[in-house]
Amino acid sequence: MVLKRDKELERKIARERIDELMKRSQIYKYTSYELAKRYVELAKKISMKYRVRMSREQKRSFCKKCMYPYRADRMRVRIKKRRVIVTCLNCKHSRRFQLKPKTSNIV
Numbered sequence: 001m002v003l004k005r006d007k008e009l010e011r012k013i014a015r016e017r018i019d020e021l022m023k024r025s026q027i028y029k030y031t032s033y034e035l036a037k038r039y040v041e042l043a044k045k046i047s048m049k050y051r052v053r054m055s056r057e058q059k060r061s062f063c064k065k066c067m068y069p070y071r072a073d074r075m076r077v078r079i080k081k082r083r084v085i086v087t088c089l090n091c092k093h094s095r096r097f098q099l100k101p102k103t104s105n106i107v
């Protein structure tokens with residue numbers, strides 16, 4: 001008999017591990033930047049393998065290109081035309097985030 005994988009359970013565990021790794025990367029980013037980067041890499045790998053989405057906050061907490069977590073002294077934040085532009089100073093990669101949709105009337 002072939003044991004069926006419990007994919008729901010696997011993804012639940014994956015989600016927990018991602019949360020823990022991302023939490024740790026935030027804790028260690030000022031003391032051990034390399035370690036923090038490693039945590040991000042692992043979390044990213046797990047999220048891809050088990051197809052678990054990271055939360056908005058998690059996705060925005062590190063540089064997609066070099067995988068280092070964003071850190072006050074290694075990033076630049078500018079606001080331009082309703083967009084937040086975050087530049088990573090490790091690899092100069094920049095990302096733009098929409099501040100607020102133009103059509104929205106809600107403050």
Ligand SMILES: [Zn+2]
Pocket residue numbers: 063064065066067068088089090091092093
């Ligand atoms: Zn970067």
